[in-house]
Amino acid sequence: MIPLPAVVLEEVVRRALLEDLGPGGDPSGALVAGDAMARGEIVAREAGVIAGLEAVALAFHLVDASVAVLPKVREGAHVAAGTVLVSLDGPAAGMLAAERTALNLLARMSGVASATAHLVERLQGLRARVLCTRKTMPGLRALDKYAVRLGGGVNHRLGLGDGVLIKDNHIALAGSVGEAIQRVKGRVGPMCPIEVEVEDLAGLEEALAGGVAMILLDNMTPGQCAAAVRLVAGCVPLEASGGITVDNVRAYGEAGVDYLSAGWLTHSARALDCSLDMRGL
Amino acid sequence: MIPLPAVVLEEVVRRALLEDLGPGGDPSGALVAGDAMARGEIVAREAGVIAGLEAVALAFHLVDASVAVLPKVREGAHVAAGTVLVSLDGPAAGMLAAERTALNLLARMSGVASATAHLVERLQGLRARVLCTRKTMPGLRALDKYAVRLGGGVNHRLGLGDGVLIKDNHIALAGSVGEAIQRVKGRVGPMCPIEVEVEDLAGLEEALAGGVAMILLDNMTPGQCAAAVRLVAGCVPLEASGGITVDNVRAYGEAGVDYLSAGWLTHSARALDCSLDMRGL
Amino acid sequence: MIPLPAVVLEEVVRRALLEDLGPGGDPSGALVAGDAMARGEIVAREAGVIAGLEAVALAFHLVDASVAVLPKVREGAHVAAGTVLVSLDGPAAGMLAAERTALNLLARMSGVASATAHLVERLQGLRARVLCTRKTMPGLRALDKYAVRLGGGVNHRLGLGDGVLIKDNHIALAGSVGEAIQRVKGRVGPMCPIEVEVEDLAGLEEALAGGVAMILLDNMTPGQCAAAVRLVAGCVPLEASGGITVDNVRAYGEAGVDYLSAGWLTHSARALDCSLDMRGL
Amino acid sequence: MIPLPAVVLEEVVRRALLEDLGPGGDPSGALVAGDAMARGEIVAREAGVIAGLEAVALAFHLVDASVAVLPKVREGAHVAAGTVLVSLDGPAAGMLAAERTALNLLARMSGVASATAHLVERLQGLRARVLCTRKTMPGLRALDKYAVRLGGGVNHRLGLGDGVLIKDNHIALAGSVGEAIQRVKGRVGPMCPIEVEVEDLAGLEEALAGGVAMILLDNMTPGQCAAAVRLVAGCVPLEASGGITVDNVRAYGEAGVDYLSAGWLTHSARALDCSLDMRGL
Amino acid sequence: MIPLPAVVLEEVVRRALLEDLGPGGDPSGALVAGDAMARGEIVAREAGVIAGLEAVALAFHLVDASVAVLPKVREGAHVAAGTVLVSLDGPAAGMLAAERTALNLLARMSGVASATAHLVERLQGLRARVLCTRKTMPGLRALDKYAVRLGGGVNHRLGLGDGVLIKDNHIALAGSVGEAIQRVKGRVGPMCPIEVEVEDLAGLEEALAGGVAMILLDNMTPGQCAAAVRLVAGCVPLEASGGITVDNVRAYGEAGVDYLSAGWLTHSARALDCSLDMRGL
Amino acid sequence: MIPLPAVVLEEVVRRALLEDLGPGGDPSGALVAGDAMARGEIVAREAGVIAGLEAVALAFHLVDASVAVLPKVREGAHVAAGTVLVSLDGPAAGMLAAERTALNLLARMSGVASATAHLVERLQGLRARVLCTRKTMPGLRALDKYAVRLGGGVNHRLGLGDGVLIKDNHIALAGSVGEAIQRVKGRVGPMCPIEVEVEDLAGLEEALAGGVAMILLDNMTPGQCAAAVRLVAGCVPLEASGGITVDNVRAYGEAGVDYLSAGWLTHSARALDCSLDMRGL
DSSP states (O other), X not given: OOOOOHHHHXXXXXXXXXXXXXXXXXXXXXXXXXTOEEEEEEEESSOEEOOOHHXXXXXXXXXXXXXXXXXXXXXXXXXXXXXEEEEEEEEHHHHHHHHHHHHHHHHHHHHHHHHHHHHHXXXXXXXXXXXXXXOOOTTXXXXXXXXXXXXXXXXXXXXXXXXXXXXXXXXXXXXSXXXXXXXXXXXXXXXXXXXXXXXXXXXXXXXHHXXXXXXXXXXXXXXXXXXXXXXXXXXXXXXXXXXXXXXTHHHHHHTTOSEEEOTHHHHSOOOOOEEEEEEEO | OOOOOHHHHHHHHHHHHHHHHGGGOOXXXXXXXXXXXXXXXXXESSOXXXXXXXXXXXXXXXXXXXXXXXESSOTTOEEXXXXXXXXXXXEHHHHHHHHHHHHHXXXXXXHHHHHHHHHHHHTTTSSOEEEOOSOOOTTOHHHHHHHHHHTTOBOOOSSGGGOEEEOHHXXXXXXXXXXXXXXXXXXXXXXXXXXXXXXXXXXXXXXXXXXXXXXEEESOOHHHHHHHHHHHTTSSOEEEESSOOTTTHHHHHHTTXXXXXXXXXXXXXXXXXXXXXXXXX | OOOOOHHHHHHHHHHHHHHHHGGGOOXXXXXXXXXXXXXXXXXXXXXXXXXOHHHHXXXXXXXXXXXXXXXXXXXXXXXXXXXXXXXXXXXXXXXXXXXHHHHHHHHHHHHHHHHHHHHHHHTTTSSOEXXXXXXXXXXXXXXXXXXXXXXXXXXXXXXXXXXXXXXXXXXHHHSSHHHHHHHHHTTSOTTSOEEEEESSHHHHHHHHXXXXXXXXXESOOHHHHHHHHHHHTTSSOEEEESSOOTXXXXXXXXXXXXXXXXXXXXXXXXXXXXXXXXXXX | OOOOOHHHHHHHHHHHHHHHHGGGOOGGGGGSOTTOEEEEEEEESSOEEOOOHHHHHHHHHHHOTTOEEEESSOTTOEEOTTOEEEEEEEEHHHHHHHHHHHHHHHHHHHHHHHHHHHHHHHTTTSSOEEEOOSOOOTTOHHHXXXXXXXXXXXXXXXXXXXXXXXXXXXXXXXXXHHHHHHHHHXXXXXXXXXXXXXXXXXXXXXXXXXXXXXXXXXXXXXXXXXHHHHHHTXXXXXEEESSOOXXXXXXXXXXXOSEEEOTHHHHSOOOOOEEEEEEEO | OOOOOHXXXXXXXXXXXXXXXXXXXXXXXXXXXXXXXXXXXXXXXXXXXXXXXXXXHHHHHHHOTTOEEEESSOTTOEEOTTOEEEEXXXXXXXXXXXXXXXXXXXXXXXXXXXXXXXXXXXXXXXXOEEEOOSOOOTTOXXXXXXXXXXXXXXXXXXXXXXXXXXXXXXXXXXXXXXXXXXXXXXXXXXXXXXXXXXXXXXXXXXXXXXOOSEEEEESOOHHHHHHHHHHHTTSSOEEEESSOOTTTHHHHHHTTOSEEEOTHHHHSOOOOOEEEEEEXX | OOOOOHHXXXXXXXXXXXXXXXXXXXXXXXXXXXXOEEEEEEEESSOEEOOOHHHHHHHHHHHOTXXXXXXXXXXXXXXOTTOEEEEEEXXXXXXXXXXXXXXHHHHHHHHHHHHHHHHHHHTTTSSOEEEOOSOOOTTOHHHHHXXXXXXXXXXXXXXXXXXXXXXXXXXXXXXXXXXXXXHHHTXXXXXXXXXXXXXXXXXXXXXXXXXXXXXXXXXXXXXXXHHHXXXXXXXXXXXXXXXXXXXXXXXXXXXXXXXEEOTHHHXXXXXXXXXXXXXXX
């Protein structure tokens, strides 16, 4: 699995803590003595795939480095409701102050990973893989991409620079699919793959003629996708996109496409319900 | 309406652009001449409440200050599917490069505003108001809070510092509701209101005795909430929380509570579907 | 006591170090061998309340993590002139490079804490408490608020968002005290208390009628404050502000107000005189 | 006059705004309609030297670029109490939201400039000039240094890197004044002047023998300073430091030293009292 | 040409200005009256390809927005020694303060573009294109990549994430070229191309068998490269790397490889000599 | 030696890592198991002066704190080609992800140090010392200045604020060398030395008359420099600049000047060739 480097994660966790702590810290910390110690457990309140254990540890450590954070499951684990994910031991005030930020990160990341895993599970036995998009939460691109990987998906483009996806707007500006492909091809480097989005078999043939690294079948039915698969005959990977849900994903997979992408994995994933239970010492 | 200051918004938009643009800019810009001009329209592909028009303008301007961005609806408008939200006019390359970031911001903010408005609409004619929580997307607290306001909701705490919500963990650490209230009261300032979370009428009575600014009824049924309303008799505002949905929100509102809060407005809101259609000039 | 989270403090200490160190580091470090070790003691050269021991430790550690920093008094201690506050042991060059930044932070924070404590001491036996304002040093809001708490004061608003203080300008824009209160009340959330500033008993009555969480008596004499206290009769907390000094603070406190606020605690506090004495090993 | 570059100022103003605005903006903005316009005047409530007019303009513009900010005096002006410094015209909500930050910056910078000017005025007719130190407010080094210049003072070191001031600790580590000078001299560049702090005439002679760019007379009386001036006979500039106040500064100046430095100009300056008066349109 | 987005450039220019201006601004600005105006011309003192005109404009504008900056050549132009690149008109002090930063950016970016163009020119008439690497100046990745494009080169990977280049270390860890390819292939997304570095024809055959998007011929002679070209027969693009210079680049190009990469374009490019000549008004 | 403070270095290393890692981390990490361990050695592939060992350690630690980084030579060492500089031991994935950033920093810093050392070596036995300029790589000022020191050079100005170098443009604006000196002298502080650039002996006499801390002989031949040395007769240090190379530096040194400065040390230094060899465990 491709890990999330600490230096990247830290930027996000610091920012999240600072927006919650503000200039006043946590006044509820007034409730405990400065040296009061506590223990706590973070529990998954629903089943899912866990992502963000490092983010949790960092959130507590950046508030108070002496909070001991012990993961009880491994990153990427599929857990049942009620599973203890992390145990905590340390100063009560720091634990209270970092709680919400830690849970927000864990719930978001696990939510994305779990949504991805739902799609992946439905594809069992098929070759099709689940892709994410650039429709990520602003500021959380790296975490969203990592969570998709943990859920069993693979990343499509990480940012604008690492590939070109020729879409409607590009075609409108260039005049035709073929012209768009040619213009880009002559100017981008060899590590910048080109994909074209097509809406029907006519577009598909134009794309094939242009020569691209991948073709996106946009808003086609599984039946249309199957026809596209037959037409392409393995010459270039096919991605289906548009309206992919847990309910219809298998039909698309059975149509024989190589990839299925879904923007909602990152722009509309439901957070995984997690909570922290503390007790004094 | 309480506006979102430009200086706050700008931090978020810059960060979002930088994570998408990376060190390579937008290679699809190679497809158009450097001085090619284009027009475009951002369209809502489903009905909802629009939030983030300033974010859209800023996203385009920070990539290329010469893109003209003209809102066609006002911030907070309830629009039908197909409504043109923004028209654009300027350099094609800059428009392409900022497109995804602008749409991601608009879709997120409008998604939160629309989810809030759904709850607010169901409460029509009742006194109850919709509250958000601190379960916001990491790094997007200010935008999420603003989108809730645009959707007709009101903000609960903005961060840890501006109020104390005494919950399970605090009570466990302090020993009792009353003790928790007393400890906090003596130590926080007069602009830091104290709210207590209770799970039943016994807890409610203890909270009333302690004297707090608001009481949160956690995971109670509408019926239990109505009993709580009768018990409190207007002495202190009541907030109901836990499992509030579009389906049951009116029942809670009719129970007579003052506020209804829902974490999912910000941690699990569905993005509003928006797109940009461009054409060359 | 409400602590200052490490992540918040670190931002300030890094920035302070970077502006002093610049691109050339500390050329006086040329004076010692790279592996020369030293010991040092930070001493209070006047009596006061100590705040910023964590900031001191962080300043040394961010320059050279191997400097051992050992506090000799606890945060918030009232110390006499000549008291050793911190002992240091480690590389001489790092100690020299961080010295001024560490002392600047300690002197500022202890200065604010000590000024606050001066007011607090004069109020001994009275119910009135000392409040700070938003007139803090730009960029040091969190440290200033924390230092006030260490000095025995309580924080008023931490930022604009956590409460509304209706002042002259608001009243001028709204038309009247009552109108201002009504407009705000309908639009802010339940954790955003409203306070009104009044200049005489007529204004006080208007404020009482409007129903607010606190009333600020602006530039009134202790005698006028006492009249206000009688009028209000405990219905709402009263804050006196404007020209509060160490000399007159007790008179205000004896007038019976609940809070006394003084902007100078943070905008004009005198730094506490501290120094570092080093010796080679 | 050496100006304060916009890019340097902007960093500070953004940070100051963000810490005050937080994730909730200014809820008092709810009091006015979104398009309500207002006029305002910033007034000096006491006499002083004005510094920070650019900071004021920037604070308003970063919150709302459409607020017109018109300075009525020039930067560095000596003004009487009651002088209008700035007039404002624009959206009322933005004006309210930026008010406190703008005033905090203006009051701080004008306070430092005014304190400096007080010392400078007492030296009229003498050659001695007023110096600041590195005892500046953490994070505000550039603004403090600039305000000192506006008040008629000159800057000593801007940071650690641009000069070496050999003090007690350096001498303790090197073994002697002479040894300290020699070690530094061999290792720093030609644009890094060396100054030595001495406490008596014996130290002064040692410093003279070492050959330095300036000598600091620490905690000497005016009489001792005069003796030092005679001894040095113009070979090297002399700076007196330690306990310099408005009351004794002229005596030091008359002793013939070239520079007088005072840390309190920046670590303990009193803010200049300023306020903003608004009215609706 | 793929442009450099303003938001990306601005980060770099701000940082460069801040490290040069420091807390003291430009004391040489003391030499002119605050309102003194000047004109200036930036001149290329040697022939080359110009890159960074936007950076120059931004450097002046961030110090003083009223400096008018007028480019006299277009970005990417090949100019002769003595060509006027930019004319300036505005406040003298701001022009002086931004001069060095503006020139440093222009000289660096033009140096990289010119070095690239030197290689590109030597390949005239051949199909081979010039590639850059990730051996860029720390913090200047985006500017370096853009300058290479302006010089006529194309970008290889922008960062680690947008492709995999399997090198010695990867092969050592995986056990063999084939194993390395298989492990990566199964785990990265479809927009993440895989390239393998080989040192001889045996490695080349193993790479071909593995199926990759490109193969890098490392430290081979032009003769060995020609053999590789024959072996591969157009099945996969070939990149030659290692010791490519202006002198031998054409021999490599004539060997028939598709790409030639040179780390020194960005890690060791010579700055283009530029200067600013000012005169008062 | 004047060290590079950790807090300064860390800013640069974080930024460099973030631009390389991007939102996708290192996909080549997919090639090894998450817990795979490796050893590695960083080797100098050519002779030179080593600078940046702390940067290397930090680059690995910020990606994965458990990578053990052990320097095998000391900072500033002159090493032969093939020398092992650092040994590494820890998780393979983290080692791969940080490799390029660590090497880029090491190669740049060692390149600058080595270039400086080349000049310094040619001056053996002479009094002349090697100076750097402000022509540093944007964003790397502190690292470049430090590397020059490690190479045996001394730093000229660190930024604009710590000295004034009166050049052509200043003289053009002030009217004459003498006028320029006088205007600056009256306005800058005593720790801000003034140097004047002259082009011939007439200018030199004018500069001597004005009284400055140092004089720069611009673009003079060694013979002209020798004449200048005789004229000045030790009254003020002389710096020669313009076209200084490894070949002619000794001639300039023998002319008797005190300092020789060369912009190319930092704007055009060649990176030192280094590589990392890893093996699995």
